[in-house]
Amino acid sequence: SQTIHQWPATLVQPVGSPLSLECTVEGTSNPNLYWYRQAAGRGLQLLFYSVGIGQISSEVPQNLSASRPQDRQFILSSKKLLLSDSGFYLCAWSWGGGQPQHFGDGTRLSIL
Amino acid sequence: SQQGEEDPQALSIQEGENATMNCSYKTSINNLQWYRQNSGRGLVHLILIRSNEREKHSGRLRVTLDTSKKSSSLLITASRAADTASYFCATEGGAGSYQLTFGKGTKLSVIP
Numbered sequence: 001s002q003t004i005h006q007w008p009a010t011l012v013q014p015v016g017s018p019l020s021l022e023c024t025v026e027g028t029s030n031p032n033l034y035w036y037r038q039a040a041g042r043g044l045q046l047l048f049y050s051v052g053i054g055q056i057s058s059e060v061p062q063n064l065s066a067s068r069p070q071d072r073q074f075i076l077s078s079k080k081l082l083l084s085d086s087g088f089y090l091c092a093w094s095w096g097g098g099q100p101q102h103f104g105d106g107t108r109l110s111i112l
Numbered sequence: 113s114q115q116g117e118e119d120p121q122a123l124s125i126q127e128g129e130n131a132t133m134n135c136s137y138k139t140s141i142n143n144l145q146w147y148r149q150n151s152g153r154g155l156v157h158l159i160l161i162r163s164n165e166r167e168k169h170s171g172r173l174r175v176t177l178d179t180s181k182k183s184s185s186l187l188i189t190a191s192r193a194a195d196t197a198s199y200f201c202a203t204e205g206g207a208g209s210y211q212l213t214f215g216k217g218t219k220l221s222v223i224p
Contacts, residue, residue, distance in 0.1 A: 006154075032210055041216070042216055042217075043116075043200060043214035043215050043216045043217055044155070044200070044202075044212075044214040046211055046212070046213075049210075049211060051210075059211075090154055090155070092154075092155075094210065096210050097142065097204065097210035098142060098143060098160075098162070098204065098210075099160075099210075100145060100157035100160050101145075101155075101157065101212060102157065103147075103154035103155045103156070104154050105153055105154045106152075106153065106154050108152070
């Protein structure tokens with residue numbers, strides 16, 4: 001069966017510091033991968049998605065970037081965090097269009 | 113931008129009662145999906161209903177889709193305290209699309 005791992009679960013970072021959040025999927029190959037951000041009491045905003053190694057599409061202009069160095073690894077990064085980057089970050093995978101997405105347990109990011 | 117809009121925003125019911133949540137959307141879709149999120153956790157996929165389907169069941173869950181009204185409903189029958197969570201609808205758009213657009217969710221509280 002497939003599993004998705006996301007870490008860390010919580011992170012407190014100062015403004016201006018770098019960020020690296022990692023997501024890995026096990027038990028499947030060539031999945032579509034997604035990064036979402038969820039503000040408190042809100043729905044999910046799609047940040048990035050990837051259909052293959054090195055292929056990244058960005059949905060919104062922002063202070064963040066994503067990379068997919070391996071088939072089942074998806075990394076969310078920032079060189080300098082802003083206060084507005086606070087939120088709950090969720091990674092997900094799917095087998096493509098018309099298929100459900102499967103989510104990790106998220107990372108709660110607080111910027112001080 | 114968010115496509116799906118859930119209604120109500122919050123719902124509180126007694127254990128054993130049925131819970132109905134509604135979702136409206138604006139543009140044509142390939143499918144509509146319902147997800148559940150327990151507090152502080154990732155989303156869990158519940159049901160996917162395709163645009164050519166009108167009703168789908170899974171255990172105590174019943175989902176309907178009315179493409180002419182651009183709306184969907186999720187019914188949870190004989191609710192349990194463990195059903196307490198936020199429920200989100202998500203729409204997948206036109207041909208070749210694999211991105212989901214989420215609503216803001218309905219927060220369901222089931223009182224024992």
